[in-house]
Amino acid sequence: MLSKIHHVGVVVRDLEQAYGFWRDVLGLPVMVVKTVQDQDVTAALLKVGESEIELLQPLSDKSGIGKFLAKRGEGLHHLCFETDDVDAELEAAKAKGIRVIDEKPRLGLAGMICFLHPTATRSVLVEYAQPLADEGHH
């Protein structure tokens, strides 16, 4: 069952510069910052109510996020729903015939995650995330 918006992903050119707006002007606290090496991205999660804004800074122009930035510039990237069972949610999506990007959940910044294909969801890139048990801020 999907319980809430876990986060909205935003691609930015520079995290430190982005904090100047999202953290300092909007007042959203930075909860976690991590570099995901295999995706060439550094990401920060900023809390807003029961959800978060995920700022994504590519570390190379060859990564998926880097290509997005080069092609479309900074902006909205994806919408992530939280679930308490990402395996079941992904299997349910596949059973409905929903095209997926990840055949199996994998470890991401928000916990165990997977992406659906945007052609199945009105061009919205949708992620499912099951936070890890020790991530109390989720």
Next chain:
Amino acid sequence: MRTNRIDHVVVATPDPAGAQATFRGHFELPPSAPVAGSPALTIGDARIAFITPAAGSPLAAALAGSSEGMAEVCLEVASLDDAEAALRKAGIGFTSEPKGGGRAIAVDPSAAHGVRLTLVEPGTI
């Protein structure tokens, strides 16, 4: 500025009812009251609204040439007056626009890293 929560996310689409049905079927989310007259779904304490952008509107611009997609995030703030003051102090441009019987602030997307970002007070929409 005190920002409370995500009020709603906008999926811009030429087919709001169809897109709502797609998301409802895929994600099994219950319908919510319309957002600014457009169909919407509930997810946690937020909503997803399906809106057809008017030609030449900021929402249409946010689609960057696509016909559909996520195009806006609307955050609930404690006070629009405080939000305006914080934006002015930071030198960030914004416009005030009517929304759902109240008003919203639309932040200059260039300051919000390409995001069409609107701010509303509780109970506006």
